[in-house]
Amino acid sequence: MNRRHFLSLAPAALSVAGGAVVSSSLTGCKEKVDAQVLRFGHFPNITHVQGLVAHQLSRQGKGWYEEKVGVKVEWFTYNAGPSATEAIFSGALDVTYIGPSPVLNAYSKSKGTEMRVLAGGANGGNSLVVRPAANINTPADFKGKKIASPQLGNTQDIQLRAFLAENGLNITQTGGDASILPTQNPDQLSLFQSGDLDAVWTVEPWVTRLELEAGGKIFLEDKDTNVTLLAASAAFVKDRPEQAKKLATAHAELTAWIKANADEAKKLISAELKELMGKAPSDELLTKALSRTVITDTVSRESMDKMVASAQKVGFLKDIPGLDQLFPKL
Structure with a gap:
């Protein structure tokens, strides 16, 4: 099972294996991609349950995605979605757990050429x-x-x-x-x-x-919005289709494992939040927060359509291509 090297991350910053810490917004050109490395993002939020669990397993040398996809995983954390989509656009990130609004905004700005949704992650929360x-x-x-x-x-x-x-x-x-x-x-x-x-x-x-x-x-x-999605760069899906397929399958299997092993998953979540935030959440906090978060691997098109309407209503989206291309057939 592959192990990965990890460096602590500040919010909205990228940690690069080897020691450099750079802002995603400062990366001006596309990086050369190593097909055996999966650059994976998530936020230090309970709504990114699968990301927290998988990140902690990677730290412990028990990498879920490393084993299932057959790659080395480099983890990056962000405060919110727009920072992650900047990294996608710059070529510094392959895949990330992220909310629907930044995905739709990036998809719209690129006229449908960027961002692909592989699965749902969580509802509510x-x-x-x-x-x-x-x-x-x-x-x-x-x-x-x-x-x-x-x-x-x-x-x-x-x-x-x-x-x-x-x-x-x-x-x-x-x-x-x-x-x-x-x-x-x-x-x-x-x-x-x-x-x-x-x-x-x-x-x-x-x-x-x-x-x-x-x-x-x-x-x-x-309680209903697809608050978290598993999204990837269009290049990752196009150039590494087998990895994209394995990743979506591994994500679904991880989601099922978390549901079936709630106590063990809770310990992993707590340990990862301690690493990222400097302090483990109390059991009361973690229990209450998890009770409001419904983990899933399903995307609700109704929820996505509602988010499009909301973003258009408040002026953040003008023209957006049809969403079919956003959801690739793996």
Whole structure:
């Protein structure tokens, strides 16, 4: 079984085997691809369950994807999807767990030539959390409030903007009836605690942390959205079709294994979050966050179509090709 070399990663940065740490946005040209290396991304979120489990197994020398796909895996972590799609565009990443909005945005910008979805990853696991002292009881109460999302254009950012617009608030990218402040997840927590944020739309485990550590209250829980997908660069699918097929199969098998071995998977998730965040989550936090996250390997076209409509409504997508090409036949 292949082992891989790992270096700790800062949010929204890439760690490259060999020691260099570079921002994905600084990579100006396509890298030469080693077909025996799979460059794999995920976020330090509970909604990326399979990524957390597989990453931890790689650390332990028990690589799931290494064995099933027959490659060396190099892991990279990001704060949110737009950073991961930058890496895809630059040729620095082959495959990643990611939310639907950045995938659709990249697909649209490339006129359908970039991004391919191999499978679903998780549904739900994201909520709009409010600070009790902000006195938010109805959608109209968000007027004049400061609300955070993980990153401009990421899935929760689009959901937040669409929700506010649907409830009569005029929202622009720079202001409007409420201030939407794209903020990295760790910073959301401290700003929420200090009263500098009135609400946050984010994913697990941050939703539960806002509840347990900052007294946040869930205003709206999304239980249905395909919050995580397994997506790849178009070049990976085209040039390495057998690996793409094996990867999708291995992902489905890992999803089934996690469901059948919940306690063992929970330990792996906890260990990986400790590596990435510097501290293991409490059992209460992990149990609650996982209970709100439904892992899957299925993509909901209905959910994807809804995300397209939401992104178009708030001005993040204009013209987008038909989605059939986004879902390759492996």
